[in-house]
Amino acid sequence: xxxxxxxxxxxxxxxxxxxxxxxxxxxxxxxxxxxxxxxxxxxxxxxxxxxxxxxxxxxxxxxxxxxxxxxxxxxxxxxxxxxxxxxxxxxxxxxxxxxxxxxxxxxxxxxxxxxxxxxxxxxxxxxxxxxxxxxxxxxxxxxxxxxxxxxxxxxxxxxxxxxxxxxxxxxxxxxxxxxxxxxxxxxxxxxxxxxxxxxxxxxxxxxxxxxxxxxxxxxxxxxxxxxxxxxxxxxxxxxxxxxxxxxxxxxxxx
Amino acid sequence: xxxxxxxxxxxxxxxxxxxxxxxxxxxxxxxxxxxxxxxxxxxxxxxxxxxxxxxxxxxxxxxxxxxxxxxxxxxxxxxxxxxxxxxxxxxxxxxxxxxxxxxxxxxxxxxxxxxxxxxxxxxxxxxxxxxxxxxxxxxxxxxxxxxxxxxxxxxxxxxxxxxxxxxxxxxxxxxxxxxxxxxxxxxxxxxxxxxxxxxxxxxxxxxxxxxxxxxxxxxxxxxxxxxxxxxxxxxxxxxxxxxxxxxxxxxxxxxxxxxxxxxxxxxxxxxxxxxxxxxxxxxxxxxxxxxxxxxxxxxxxxxxxxxxxxxxxxxxxxx
Amino acid sequence: xxxxxxxxxxxxxxxxxxxxxxxxxxxxxxxxxxxxxxxxxxxxxxxxxxxxxxxxxxxxxxxxxxxxxxxxxxxxxxxxxxxxxxxxxxxxxxxxxxxxxxxxxxxxxxxxxxxxxxxxxxxxxxxxxxxxxxxxxxxxxxxxxxxxxxxxxxxxxxxxxxxxxxxxxxxxxxxxxxxxxxxxxxxxxxxxxxxxxxxxxxxxxxxxxxxxxxxxxxxxxxxxxxxxxxxxxxxxxxxxxxxxxxxxxxxxxxxxxxxxxxxxxxxxxxxxxxxxxxxxxxxx
Numbered sequence: 001x002x003x004x005x006x007x008x009x010x011x012x013x014x015x016x017x018x019x020x021x022x023x024x025x026x027x028x029x030x031x032x033x034x035x036x037x038x039x040x041x042x043x044x045x046x047x048x049x050x051x052x053x054x055x056x057x058x059x060x061x062x063x064x065x066x067x068x069x070x071x072x073x074x075x076x077x078x079x080x081x082x083x084x085x086x087x088x089x090x091x092x093x094x095x096x097x098x099x100x101x102x103x104x105x106x107x108x109x110x111x112x113x114x115x116x117x118x119x120x121x122x123x124x125x126x127x128x129x130x131x132x133x134x135x136x137x138x139x140x141x142x143x144x145x146x147x148x149x150x151x152x153x154x155x156x157x158x159x160x161x162x163x164x165x166x167x168x169x170x171x172x173x174x175x176x177x178x179x180x181x182x183x184x185x186x187x188x189x190x191x192x193x194x195x196x197x198x199x200x201x202x203x204x205x206x207x208x209x210x211x212x213x214x215x216x217x218x219x220x221x222x223x224x225x226x227x228x229x230x231x232x233x234x235x236x237x238x239x240x241x242x243x244x245x246x247x248x249x250x251x252x253x254x
Numbered sequence: 255x256x257x258x259x260x261x262x263x264x265x266x267x268x269x270x271x272x273x274x275x276x277x278x279x280x281x282x283x284x285x286x287x288x289x290x291x292x293x294x295x296x297x298x299x300x301x302x303x304x305x306x307x308x309x310x311x312x313x314x315x316x317x318x319x320x321x322x323x324x325x326x327x328x329x330x331x332x333x334x335x336x337x338x339x340x341x342x343x344x345x346x347x348x349x350x351x352x353x354x355x356x357x358x359x360x361x362x363x364x365x366x367x368x369x370x371x372x373x374x375x376x377x378x379x380x381x382x383x384x385x386x387x388x389x390x391x392x393x394x395x396x397x398x399x400x401x402x403x404x405x406x407x408x409x410x411x412x413x414x415x416x417x418x419x420x421x422x423x424x425x426x427x428x429x430x431x432x433x434x435x436x437x438x439x440x441x442x443x444x445x446x447x448x449x450x451x452x453x454x455x456x457x458x459x460x461x462x463x464x465x466x467x468x469x470x471x472x473x474x475x476x477x478x479x480x481x482x483x484x485x486x487x488x489x490x491x492x493x494x495x496x497x498x499x500x501x502x503x504x505x506x507x508x509x510x511x512x513x514x515x516x517x518x519x520x521x522x523x524x525x526x527x528x529x530x531x532x533x534x535x536x537x538x539x540x541x542x543x544x545x546x547x548x549x550x551x552x553x554x555x556x557x558x559x560x561x562x563x564x565x566x567x568x569x570x571x572x573x
Numbered sequence: 574x575x576x577x578x579x580x581x582x583x584x585x586x587x588x589x590x591x592x593x594x595x596x597x598x599x600x601x602x603x604x605x606x607x608x609x610x611x612x613x614x615x616x617x618x619x620x621x622x623x624x625x626x627x628x629x630x631x632x633x634x635x636x637x638x639x640x641x642x643x644x645x646x647x648x649x650x651x652x653x654x655x656x657x658x659x660x661x662x663x664x665x666x667x668x669x670x671x672x673x674x675x676x677x678x679x680x681x682x683x684x685x686x687x688x689x690x691x692x693x694x695x696x697x698x699x700x701x702x703x704x705x706x707x708x709x710x711x712x713x714x715x716x717x718x719x720x721x722x723x724x725x726x727x728x729x730x731x732x733x734x735x736x737x738x739x740x741x742x743x744x745x746x747x748x749x750x751x752x753x754x755x756x757x758x759x760x761x762x763x764x765x766x767x768x769x770x771x772x773x774x775x776x777x778x779x780x781x782x783x784x785x786x787x788x789x790x791x792x793x794x795x796x797x798x799x800x801x802x803x804x805x806x807x808x809x810x811x812x813x814x815x816x817x818x819x820x821x822x823x824x825x826x827x828x829x830x831x832x833x834x835x836x837x838x839x840x841x842x843x844x845x846x847x848x849x850x851x852x853x854x855x856x857x
Contacts, residue, residue: 054457080459094450105447109458113440115468120438163458314664361843364850368663369806372608372798376842379795383835390832498791502610502671509668541679548672549655552665 005068007032007171007201008053013062015048022048024225025062030171030201037216037233038205041246044222046205047089050173053203054086055079066171081110085169089176089205091156093148099159100144103131106163134162154185161192172196174204178211190214213237221245265563269517280419290531292419294524295426296483301507301519302433303476308505309514310437311469312449314371317362317378318504321474323496325351325481327385330398330491340404344482351478352471354381359470363463378501385493397492401485412486422483429476433516436472445469502548510551512560521559578707580828581821586713588820589720590782593775594793595800596727596812597768603744603807604764607656608663610670612772612797613790614677619644619773620780620789621685624692633695633781640777641770648769649762656765657758674790682787689786692777716778723771724813731809740764744807796823799838803845805855814853 008030015023023045030036038046051057053064055076063072071079094102104121107130108114122128135141138158148159161177177193178186186208193215196202206212212219213233221229221236223245229236236242276295280288300322307313325347332338332346358377365373385392392398403412410417436442444465447455452462485491494500503526511522529547533540555562598612619640627636655669698715701708731737742750743760751757779785796819804815818841826837845852 056453056456075461076456077459077461080457084457086457088453092451092454094447094454096450097446101443105443105455106458108440108444109455109460114444114460115441117439117441118432118435119440120435121440121443122438124440163454167459308664316667361846364846368602368606368608369850371663371667373802373846376795376798376802377839379798380836380839380842382795383838384833387835388832498610498794499675502667505664506668506671509664539679539683541675541682545672545675545679548668548675552668552672553655556662556665556668 005032006030006065007034007067008203009063009065009068010049010053011063011065013049013052013064014060015045015052015057016060022225023052026222026225026227028220028227030203032170032201033199035202035204035215035217037212037219038203038222039207039209039212039219039236040222040228043224045225046222047175048225049222050086050175050203050205054084054173080167080169083170084173085164085167085171086173087160087164087175087177089179091153091160093156093159093163095147095149097148098145099135099140099148099151100128100131102148102159102163103134103166104128106166107131110167130166134166138162153180154182157181157185157189158192165196168197169200171201172203174202176205176207178206178208186211209237265560272521276423280416285415288415288419290528291524292415292422292487293531294527295419295422296480296487297504297507297527298520298523299426299429299483300477300480301504301511301523302430302516303473303480304504305508305513305516305519306433306436306445306469306473306476308508309512309516309519310442310449311445311466313466313469314367314505315362315374315470315473316371316501316505317374317376317381318473318477319500320378320381320496321351321355321477322481322484322500322504323381323385323491323493324354325478326485326491326495327392327398327481328478329482329485330401331391333401333485334398340406340486344479347478347482348475349478351481352475355471355474356467359467363466363470375498375501378496379498382493382496385496392493395493397490399490401489401491403486403489418487422487425479425483429479430516430520433476437516441465441468506548506551508558509556510547510558512558512562515558515560518558518560575707576828580824582707582709582713584821584824585817586710586716586782586820587824588816589713589716590775590779591796591800591816591820592720592724592813593771593778594797595804595816596724596809597771597775598797599801599804599807599809599812600764600771601768602801604740604747605656605761606663607666607670608798609768610667610794611651611674611677612670612768613792613794614674615644615648615769615772616776616779616793617681617785617787617790618647618677619776620692620785621681621690621776622773623777624685624690624780624785627692631693633693633698636692637774637777640773644773644776645766645770649766651769652762652765657761678787678790687787689784690780691784692781694781698781712782716782719774719778723774724809727767727809796838799842802842802852805852808852808854811852811854 006029008028010026010028013023013026014021026049038049040046048057052059055071055074059072063070065071066079066082066084069082071082094105097105104127107127113124132141135144148156151159157177164172178189181189190211193204204212204215216233219231219233219236220227221242228245229239229242231239280291300318304315304318307315307318328347328350329343332343338346362370362373362377386394403418406412412418412421444455444460447460448462448465456462507522507526508519509522510525511520512518530540530544533543537543594612594616597615598609601607601609622643623636623640626639627633651673655673656666659666659669694712698711701710702714731741739750739755740760742755743757747757800812800815800819803818804811804813819838822837822841826833830837
């Protein structure tokens with residue numbers, strides 16, 4: 001009998017920080033290939049939720065399952081090997097390295113040769129080819145030698161996503177990919193997101209509602225750490241309670 | 255044509271000049287200079303190994319002198335008690351220093367940032383204390399004396415300072431090449447990635463702890479080499495090799511030369527060794543001079559000399 | 574039985590000294606995240622200044638007072654001139670404090686010479702007090718009592734006063750404290766001075782207890798480190814507990830396993846690092 005295998009599942013996920021419950025009893029089920037938007041006002045616990053899923057923070061209670069395997073106690077780097085990828089809300093590149101080197105290090109993350117200690121990195125041509133391919137996709141081929149901290153914010157956001165994509169993750173966590181982008185840059189980013197591999201499962205945190213509603217198949221709304229509402233983009237858009245929490249109406253969700 | 259040379263070019267010229275100087279200089283220089291050059295090369299090895307931690311991995315290890323001391327004592331103990339050969343003591347020193355790093359690493363790496371600085375220093379102090387109080391093994395405060403230069407079966411005796419200098423130079427070059435390859439290797443790049451952003455490395459699939467641990471042990475091994483050579487150089491070892499002053503001096507060597515460059519800490523070693531030895535000829539207050547060097551370096555040149563040169567290069571690019 | 578009582582008492586009196594050294598260090602570290610390598614120098618200079626005052630006036634308590642004032646001022650000047658603008662740059666801070674430590678060490682050598690000196694104490698502190706069948710040296714009792722009193726005073730100050738609350742807030746979150754209107758530069762200046770004061774007090778008492786000589790600053794500093802690592806950085810209670818542990822372990826270690834005694838300090842430190850890296854009372 002075929003099981004309805006979810007790409008990502010969270011059951012009763014909670015995270016407590018010395019007196020503050022940042023995430024309260026959140027349950028999510030994401031199907032393979034689904035695009036799930038995570039929205040909610042500030043302090044809703046969205047990034048904390050991502051950190052629990054990626055393994056950067058240990059959970060206080062609850063479980064995380066990746067392709068039906070319990071990864072709750074699995075360390076962060078191992079989850080990446082199981083197909084998880086993540087971008088950061090605040091751009092998190094390797095500031096002293098060139099664009100090319102950033103991509104090479106990203107491509108190397110799941111390869112055994114990262115422990116090679118005597119042979120020069122530059123001799124691993126396939127890694128560099130992978131990086132060059134990505135550079136071409138984002139149109140930065142001639143700029144490969146530039147140090148990333150000298151790029152514009154929009155360009156850095158592009159590299160931010162490229163780093164996560166270069167190893168073909170099966171589940172991608174995008175944390176506010178359009179953060180700090182101009183409207184024109186946001187539109188470009190949205191196009192990139194819509195064109196991502198349809199077999200990839202994507203969770204996207206967004207503050208920009210237009211982006212979230214365009215990219216996502218389903219939306220989950222978080223409020224003060226709890227799961228507040230869930231549905232299709234139009235259902236959520238028309239949900240008056242959701243509108244209320246954004247306008248600061250006092251709602252005790254859980 | 256000389257005016258066209260950028261500061262980067264000048265650095266290359268400087269390195270070439272230094273290389274030639276190191277290769278043929280000793281044949282014409284006075285003996286005491288050759289002796290200081292030998293000491294500088296020995297410390298350059300351990301300074302470079304510390305640079306792998308501080309400059310490349312971002313691990314501010316303040317206790318590195320402890321592994322130098324472990325290497326030194328291992329050689330001293332085995333040579334005075336069991337008359338082990340030169341290669342034997344070298345091998346044992348590397349094992350001892352790397353082994354100690356392997357045991358201490360998992361404990362020290364539980365911390366990060368300033369905590370790591372303090373813990374590594376505290377651990378080094380425990381090693382100092384061990385050397386100081388375990389009198390039956392280490393001779394305590396009196397240390398171990400009477401280590402003779404190795405008999406390598408070569409036509410040149412190592413008792414001659416110039417011959418011993420060239421032996422040390424060979425070791426320095428080998429260590430330099432090995433560490434240079436390490437820095438250029440994939441593993442070396444992962445260390446820089448960890449220094450730049452651990453959180454990014456983690457989600458890219460890197461086992462941060464494992465990489466740091468390996469770097470820690472490798473750096474310890476090179477410190478062991480340096481310690482072994484030091485004992486043959488000095489014919490004497492005491493607990494002071496692991497004291498607070500020596501721990502900080504290694505950090506000063508790395509900082510003054512420029513962390514993250516390998517060549518910088520080599521220059522740093524030469525600078526500190528020569529400074530300490532020459533200044534004391536002119537004044538009793540050489541500690542104060544050293545103090546001034548610490549403060550000035552920290553305040554005005556935290557990237558060291560290579561950092562200053564790089565900043566000069568950028569400024570020239572802008573004008 | 575006598576052995577255990579004596580060793581425990583000795584360990585506690587040593588702990589008193591360590592608390593004075595470690596308490597100041599942990600306060601400075603807690604608020605400013607600076608590992609002050611010159612902390613041993615505060616102890617050293619305090620001891621030497623106390624010695625001079627005591628030799629000139631014959632008054633032990635005056636020596637204590639003057640030394641404390643001098644060291645507090647020295648600490649505050651150091652913070653303002655060198656450390657104030659280097660927040661968060663750990664290696665640079667340590668290099669600067671190392672430079673200052675070397676400078677002070679050589680200055681002390683220049684002024685007071687290389688021979689060990691002993692601070693003279695009032696005669697009633699030089700004798701022993703009879704407690705039951707044990708004779709306990711009065712100076713050691715003085716050390717334990719003064720350290721305990723200082724701890725109680727500091728603890729009350731930290732927990733019960735408004736200024737103490739400001740210090741606690743700065744330890745927890747410096748940026749937030751600044752936003753809330755707390756004069757953080759004044760707090761850091763005050764805390765640095767306070768930390769120095771404790772060390773200076775310890776220096777005077779210590780030089781009466783075990784003499785003072787060049788190099789003592791660097792010998793004692795690692796012990797302060799171990800106290801703070803075990804007790805937890807930034808915690809006064811941690812410094813107290815940590816110094817008691819270190820004092821007892823070091824003392825019993827020296828008595829029972831003299832050759833491994835410094836190393837026996839490593840054991841509690843290793844246990845703490847393995848189980849609770851931030852120390853017994855540490856935060857974060």
